[in-house]
């Protein structure tokens with residue numbers, strides 16, 4: 001199951017699985033086979049492990065959002081004016097605007113997802129109570145569709161139904177782990193916190209640097225920070241870290257260049 005809108009991209013940025021550089025500088029996975037096709041290393045197999053990885057990636061991506069959007073905002077204002085108060089006010093407002101919007105957005109999206117999952121589970125529970133035979137046939141059919149022989153599929157369905165029928169249906173039919181519905185508050189606070197942490201980096205650098213160094217120092221700090229978030233999120237998703245870091249750095253640099261250009265144009269036109 002995809003926990004959140006942000007975390008749901010388990011397949012995005014997946015490695016093609018053949019990156020030697022990635023395998024070479026990632027010694028922390030002792031169970032990673034050296035076989036070049038590297039099938040087993042694609043995905044940690046425990047579902048809650050997957051969920052945790054998704055959360056981590058969502059947090060890192062949220063921080064990246066905070067870094068880039070706040071940096072672009074303060075650099076844009078700094079392009080228009082030397083007034084540090086204006087820059088700081090814009091930065092703080094932007095930080096809260098972004099963090100609150102991410103937090104509430106995540107709350108809404110996870111709540112909706114959870115309602116959907118609960119409704120699906122309730123429907124499944126009702127069907128199991130009302131027509132257990134049809135549900136057993138359905139489960140058998142799903143295992144047959146997956147390539148099991150009719151006899152074996154029946155056997156699997158019978159045993160799974162005896163153990164925990166709802167869970168068996170949730171897992172294969174709804175692709176849900178019935179014990180693990182995501183908490184929207186946790187999602188909201190994670191996003192809020194991650195965005196805020198990220199936003200503090202450009203905010204501190206533009207505030208604390210000497211006037212002449214504000215923009216270049218922020219630019220540099222953001223390049224380092226986005227390289228880190230890109231590399232970490234790639235590593236969590238088993239993708240090559242170098243390329244992801246480069247993409248993140250370029251994305252941040254592009255955003256800052258655009259807003260700085262806009263700020264400079266407006267500042268010049270306005271005579272600020």
Ligand SMILES: [Zn+2]
Pocket residue numbers: 124127135138169173
């Ligand atoms: Zn069912």
